[in-house]
Amino acid sequence: MKTKELSNTIKSLLAGDKGLLAMDESTGTCNKRFEEAGIPQTIEYHRAYREMIVTAPGLGKCISGAILFDETIHQATKEGVLFIDILKKAGIVPGIKVDEGTTDLAGFPGEKITLGLDGLKERLARYYQLGLRFAKWRAVISISSVLPGRGCIEANMHALARYAALCQEAGIVPIVEPEVLMDGPHDLKKCFDVTSRVQHVLFDQLYGQNVNLKYLILKPNMVLPGLSNPKPASIDKVAEATVNCLLQSVPAMVPGIAFLSGGQSAELATAHLNAMHVNFKGKLPWALTFSFARAIQQPAMELWKGKDENVAVAQKMLYHRASLDNAARRGEYTP
Numbered sequence: 001m002k003t004k005e006l007s008n009t010i011k012s013l014l015a016g017d018k019g020l021l022a023m024d025e026s027t028g029t030c031n032k033r034f035e036e037a038g039i040p041q042t043i044e045y046h047r048a049y050r051e052m053i054v055t056a057p058g059l060g061k062c063i064s065g066a067i068l069f070d071e072t073i074h075q076a077t078k079e080g081v082l083f084i085d086i087l088k089k090a091g092i093v094p095g096i097k098v099d100e101g102t103t104d105l106a107g108f109p110g111e112k113i114t115l116g117l118d119g120l121k122e123r124l125a126r127y128y129q130l131g132l133r134f135a136k137w138r139a140v141i142s143i144s145s146v147l148p149g150r151g152c153i154e155a156n157m158h159a160l161a162r163y164a165a166l167c168q169e170a171g172i173v174p175i176v177e178p179e180v181l182m183d184g185p186h187d188l189k190k191c192f193d194v195t196s197r198v199q200h201v202l203f204d205q206l207y208g209q210n211v212n213l214k215y216l217i218l219k220p221n222m223v224l225p226g227l228s229n230p231k232p233a234s235i236d237k238v239a240e241a242t243v244n245c246l247l248q249s250v251p252a253m254v255p256g257i258a259f260l261s262g263g264q265s266a267e268l269a270t271a272h273l274n275a276m277h278v279n280f281k282g283k284l285p286w287a288l289t290f291s292f293a294r295a296i297q298q299p300a301m302e303l304w305k306g307k308d309e310n311v312a313v314a315q316k317m318l319y320h321r322a323s324l325d326n327a328a329r330r331g332e333y334t335p
């Protein structure tokens with residue numbers, strides 16, 4: 001295993017108060033978000049949007065790594081400079097989403113399994129050659145009165161462990177993302193119980209597949225009440241539940257945890273991360289950071305609207321959100 005290289009990549013990704021930017025929306029997801037924002041859904045607009053992001057002034061001061069979608073790694077600015085090269089020049093490690101989305105899991109109505117293990121070894125070798133040094137695989141788990149089923153959790157966590165082992169073998173740091181979705185009326189306690197179960201199974205599977213916990217980053221959901229639960233939880237309560245859940249299930253050897261935002265507003269995602277740092281300062285075995293997509297990009301996308309004349313103001317917003325997340329990592333965020 002290329003342990004020195006994996007270790008250096010992790011050091012770069014977790015450095016200082018920086019975090020990750022997930023800009024790896026698949027074509028379908030990107031089109032959906034563009035449609036909602038009134039932006040034309042074409043490959044050229046995807047490219048222009050990603051150009052706006054990677055060329056945002058100062059991005060490298062806030063962001064340590066950017067997760068890209070396969071479409072993006074071959075794209076370049078209008079002047080012909082590859083996005084990967086722009087990121088590297090800004091001191092941002094380029095990474096790649098390697099799962100191939102989800103499909104219905106046979107035998108488990110309403111549940112999904114993530115695809116992408118076939119041919120992954122070869123794809124990882126190619127991505128390594130292109131200079132990509134970390135990867136992401138997302139598993140999704142739904143909550144309802146009867147979900148999630150044990151078989152769904154086991155199949156998804158097994159796939160995550162197989163992926164992580166292949167990444168480490170290729171010299172690529174795996175970002176391991178078991179996302180418990182926010183949809184539903186469930187309460188915070190239910191999210192805590194499901195997230196805890198999922199993470200326990202995940203670490204059992206990682207152990208079973210000989211994945212070295214020193215060379216991965218966990219990307220979990222925060223512990224929150226469901227989106228349609230009418231009773232909101234306080235910021236401190238979410239921070240406490242999230243950290244306690246992680247303390248129960250994530251071994252101290254894991255170097256870092258980088259949260260997804262999962263559909264929370266940008267402000268709330270930042271406030272929750274901040275409260276974790278304020279309330280648990282000096283008490284956590286791992287670095288706690290962010291790997292947000294919507295909570296960094298959404299406000300900028302709404303300003304950009306697909307228009308050249310809005311690029312500068314959208315870039316400022318992107319930088320603003322990312323720098324607030326840096327403040328949250330220091331426990332110094334004020335809304």
Ligand code: 13P
Binds near residue numbers: 261294
């Ligand atoms: P959100 O922060 O929008 O949840 O996205 C994170 C991500 O990478 C999902 O896979």
